[in-house]
Amino acid sequence: MRNLQKLGRRSFLAATLALSASIAWSAGVRHANAATVDEIKQKGTITFGIVTDQPPFSFINANGENEGYDIDITKLMAKELGVKVAYVPITSANRIPQLLTGKVDMLICVMGVYPDRAKVVQYVAPYASINAAIYGPKDSPLSKVEELSGHSIAVEKGSSMDKAVSDAAPKDANVQKFDDASSAVQALLSGQVEYLGSYSHQFGGVEKAAPGKYAQKIVLSTEYEGIAVSPQSKELGEWAGQFWDKIKKDGTLDKLYQDHFGTKFPDMPATMDGITFTAK
Template sequence: MLFSRHILRRSIGSLLFAGLAAATLGATPANAATPEEIKARGKLIVGVLTDYPPFGGTDAQQQPAGYDADVAKLLAKSLGVTPELVPVTGPNRIPYLLTNKVDVLIATFGITADRSKQVLFSNPYSTLTIYVLAPKSLNVKTPDDLKAVTISVARASTQDTAISAIAPQGTTLKRFDDDATALQALISGQVQAIGASNTILAQLNKDYPQLNIEPKITLREQGNGMAFRKSDTALQEYANKFIAEIENNGELNAINQRWFGIALKKLPPMPQF
């Protein structure tokens, strides 16, 4: 199946799931704040992406699946509770957390200074590299070259922030609701470049080799963390111990092998802001 259809189907599914989750969770907020309260409730409610495979996609039954979902299930198992995976999108991740619709976000969430003002982050549990991607024929070598280029990004993503910070005034930056539509804009020729990760690059080169897409500018090496409400320090501490444990015992490496086909690299330290 072509990647654009593959990821777009997941994007549509994520919106349907997110709407259902919002309606379902509206009456019963996920207001458990400590591991003990979550254990007493018997359920861990986790926000995950479903439009960003293989970190976050859906399986044949249209249930959340991927690297993040596997980590979420392991976290629930360590707590001795049942996982409930709630699809979220890039723009609504923080609102879902702060309005108690989920206990924690495990949603390919890059650890940034701005985001750390709103949420607590765990130590990184995964990484990715963010680039400006474009065809080899497009002459882009420095940020100044972006002024002549139309670029798509997922709104409120780390690539949106990173490109906005380096692009000269007058650069045309088209923001879309998710990575799927930002990607489709590149494939269909609406834009000349995209802000995206090495995951997207690998899929583009696999499914659309004729586009000859390559990295033009490396924007950042991104460590992804779980996110919690500011008051949920006990849950954050539990998560940090859990991440260290599954990195050391090989379970996180097994998840990386399952979804990316390669061994897990050493996780980066927590960024200091």
């Protein structure tokens, strides 16, 4: 993870995140949704920012319903609060502005945990870990980032992978940026690009569409994904941290992770440089 953090992310995210925060706060934006636990209970709904195309985290099933690990967590939280759950589909580019302007109460959306983001959001806890990697044809000899020279790579625009690949790849590599993860995957499958910068949990979709054709070529690092609230929602963040500690202790989280990833909840860092969590 430290390697990925060092791939020039500060210069990429610091300005955009600071700008988002400045716009939201200096303009005195009033949260459209509840920011405190009592307000959420009075309203009767808690709203989450989620992705819809990243199984097993969050996706739309055959019945047109939201499903996945992230969704199960949101439902547990809503049940604990005694309220209904609502969802707002987000992208890597708009998720933090959606949170800071009150369009959502909380983000559970496969968002990486990094110090620069921690300056503008409050992380509750790391809730999953994934490998950031380069995928390509199974018979490709690619084994080092330097060998991407002159080759095309698809990434999701605005994601951690976007900056990781853009900074790590040679200057003459053709990094093509797509609006969402699904479009980046389709670019690989259709032959529009030669390689894909993506995460381990997303490769299942590639393998399903083209069995045996593609493989992981280079592992860039391990990334931790975090649950986040607005810094203005301090009470909600503290509540979410206590809730997280509870489901870790009583075994609920182990079962949930086993159901979706086939293993118990992995060890996660209790602290990280430049980052604080509301969970213990």
